[in-house]
Amino acid sequence: MSVETHDGVHRHPAPTGFIRKYIFSVDHKVIGIQYIMLALAAVAVGMVMSLLMRLNLSWPGTSWPILGTLFPTGAPNGVMNPEFYLSLVTMHGTIMVFFVLTTAPQGGFGNYFLPIQIGAEDMAFPTLNMLSFWVTLVGFIVILLAIVVEGNASVGAWFSGLGPSFTGGSGTVGPIGGWTGYAPLSALGKIAGPGQGAGMNLWVISIAIFCVGSLLGALNFITTLLNMRTKGMSLMRMPLTCWAWFTTAVLALLSFPVLLGGGILLLLDRIAGTSFFIPSGLYVSGLLSGSNPNFPLHTGGSPILWQHLFWFFGHPEVYIAILPGMGATSHILATFARKPVFGYRAMVFAIFAIGLLGFFVWGHHMFISGMSPYSAIAFSVLTLSIGVPSAVKTFNWLGTLWGGRIRFTTAMLFALGFVSLFVAGGITGLILGQSSLDLAMHDTYIVTAHFHLVMGVASIFGMFAALYFWFPKMFGRHMNEKLGHIHFWLTFVGVYTIFVPMHIMGIVGMPRRYSSFGEYEFLRTLHPLVLLVSVAAVITIVAQVLFYCNLFWSVFKGKKATDNPWEATTLEWTTSTPPPHDNFAGVLPTVYRGPYEFAVPGAPNDYVMQTDVGADIPGGDGHNGHKH
């Protein structure tokens, strides 16, 4: 076991006890599965919340008795009130963005497969890896606590013992602020209305904890990738998934600290009487700041500062969510088109360009915030230019399919769905990125449609593709392909039916985050579309039950998988299924060629694995990106 390695990492023996093996495990594979299970739990909560939102928008005033029982204040007699709806908006967004789109793609699949794909025995810091998962889990528990604290009067009353800002029980399922938590609404405390007490405190604390977990993870990914690649695994021989996870980790390392700092300042404004985001002279709910013990004096803060801090994180976060999906899609398209990735080098540059530019465009969320109109122009033009590497990736995906011999597995269907949805969702960035057009489009449903398609649904399709693809390696069994196909067709058609009409709503001018559209005449014509979207959402959500059933059934009963069922080329398919504790049973692989050597003329099979030796096997060595 303890062979000396070039990086001097201590290898750890396989644990034997249940707790060290499956609960407090330092094995990156177990941790990866833990992250995926966390995401599966979180996505279920987030999805139920979206279902409730659609029910409220399309059938307002309808009584849902179970809600009345669970939340007697927020949904009296089972009818949701406005603050209940708005807390759903906030919690849906927060849970989906942080605990689904940031955990499964990176912490889940990245954790499991990055070390194996680069030929390492584990992450560089296994204990830190375990810690990053458990910290993230604590963050999730804290955000779930927000539901109970606000939703249940007696729990809320208990929390108020922690201080006046911890008063809960306002009947909501958490704070009201959207996932962006704009100050000063989020900073003022319970004086600003329902959901601004304990729920908001727990929201900020949860996000701060999440930031810490993500930072630990990012350090680990970067170190592992740079230091622990096996012999022959040069950077340009890495699968594109590894490039995506690496870039994502760099983005996380640079952006999460800013949100962490901002979150701490926001919490101080809420519980310690500071004024980082609260200006002077506020008059809230009939009280002037400083005139009353319930509303202490605040002075000198800047609401826009929160937006800068939030979006300096928030925009790279969009790429943190989607880059791993891009990596998985490239990987899976090549595998099932039986072709090398088209323009591998261009793909790597595009990932980097997206990551880099992603740090210079946060202001496009703030055109109409009151910031300088001159900086808006700079942000706008930079935003449009980020479309270029995104388009380059799309062209290369099509190029990868061109001339291929496509096998339509469920994984491949979802990867193709990713390409379709990424284009559909990303392309409207050309509209929203223009400062002039944002004057009309800002905070309408076209924004909702845009980011749901591109960072929500496309990312999730990337993860579905990844799961159907790697499931056999992870669990030694296949997921049921027939159910997988049905899941794909319903979801693919469903998400388009949900989100395409939302663009139209945005053009008409429908604002986001409204619990009811009944107040406005100009929105009346949209009611048929609102109904259509809700029906499609219900069907799409029900279709996900199929997925969950397939998943859990297949873990135990699925068709047994071989070591390399997809006839793929990269290192995870060279080891046994599922991989042993140290990934390669004590013998690290040596890499001789590039990651996607499919259809090599003259080779015995239509795929040449990265570990295949022998001058008699032709195929690119991976150091020359363009062998014709």
Add this chain to the structure above:
Amino acid sequence: MGRVLAVIIWIITLLSVLLFVSGKWWFPAAISEHAPALDRQFMITIVVVGIAFTAAQIGLGWMVWKYRDTGKSSDRALYSHGSNRLEVIWTVITAVVFIALGVMGQSVWASLRLHDAPAGAYSVEVVAQQFQWNFHYAGKDNKFGRTDPQLIDDGTLNFVGLDPSDPAAADDAVTAALAIPVNRPVELRLRSKDVIHNFWVPQLRFKQDLVPGMEIKVHFTANKVGKYELACAELCGQLHFKMKSYMLVLPEDEIQALQGLSQEQFQTKMVELLAKYPLPNY
């Protein structure tokens, strides 16, 4: 399977495009001077977006149709790692198109935001608060009376904190609806008492946040008399969806008639005017 997927992608693309070109749902008719330029830029952009979307989806469908593995031939896929020439071509083309769109997309913005309102603009102070709009008019003297947060008292209906001891305040009026003149530049001075709100009249084609602690000036010229709905477009709390008011665009004589009125007369007149003008047909 490849053919089914291709057909589904094409059908989705067709239906999506049809939804956009149906004309059943679109912007409400514009009523501001800058709006036609903005609508034109939107049309140019959405045509580019539509072409790119359609081309990409047709291309994707075509790839999965044509290159599906039929199992009939033992030929392998094409062995290609790409083409530098193609990479350069599509990078340059998309860069030119996207950045050109981005640069074009600045002109309306620049015309509205890079300079102050022209001299002689009709000014209204807009003070938002949780779930209510307040509009402060300067009156005949064209001077806004002094306001001070210390003087705000919602209980006595002094919503904006107007200082009654300031002579300039004597002819000021504060109402819950906005009245502006037609065909004359209007300047709004936007403030908020509590949290961030957003001024949104869809027919005007612009939004602007009202940020507590800041006074943000915006200007525009409305060119169609009528009554329009005004919404809050930034999440401001529980009753955000109900934070509604109206904007009246009035002929010059009706605006002039409002100027000399006392607070009570002004409010009565506004009620009359709000009843007089119907909403546009949607």
